[in-house]
Amino acid sequence: MSPPEQRSGPQGTTPESRSNARVPASTATTHSVQARADEAAARDWYALGFAAGVTVGRLQLDRELTEQDGRRMEYMHGLSNSPAYAALELIRWDGRREDFGKPRPGDFRGFGAAYEPPTTSDRARDERGAA
Numbered sequence: 391m392s393p394p395e396q397r398s399g400p401q402g403t404t405p406e407s408r409s410n411a412r413v414p415a416s417t418a419t420t421h422s423v424q425a426r427a428d429e430a431a432a433r434d435w436y437a438l439g440f441a442a443g444v445t446v447g448r449l450q451l452d453r454e455l456t457e458q459d460g461r462r463m464e465y466m467h468g469l470s471n472s473p474a475y476a477a478l479e480l481i482r483w484d485g486r487r488e489d490f491g492k493p494r495p496g497d498f499r500g501f502g503a504a505y506e507p508p509t510t511s512d513r514a515r516d517e518r519g520a521a
Contacts (some may be wrong), residue, residue: 483490493499
């Protein structure tokens with residue numbers, strides 16, 4: 391039987407060893423040099439693409455934060471130009487909040503202590519008396 395290197399057919403060889411066996415040594419070296427160069431270029435392309443993506447992402451984040459800061463500034467500007475809380479309470483409750491339920495000048499004072507609301511029998515009696 392012949393040694394494995396000299397066997398023909400798929401028993402003792404892999405596809406890579408068969409393809410390398412047919413390629414001259416100078417071409418195989420060139421191929422490995424080219425493969426290393428391609429791998430280095432791919433690493434560089436990836437690093438450049440990643441850096442560009444990071445830059446774009448940071449710019450987008452900067453724009454979003456600037457927009458949010460603008461909205462915050464408008465909100466704070468509105469708060470700073472609004473009346474003080476005490477002034478708002480005076481407007482809302484027309485005076486102090488504690489005094490809101492107390493009678494004011496011009497309010498209806500009621501009928502007095504002797505007032506009793508009419509009942510159904512009172513209404514019926516008034517209607518009969520008017521007739």
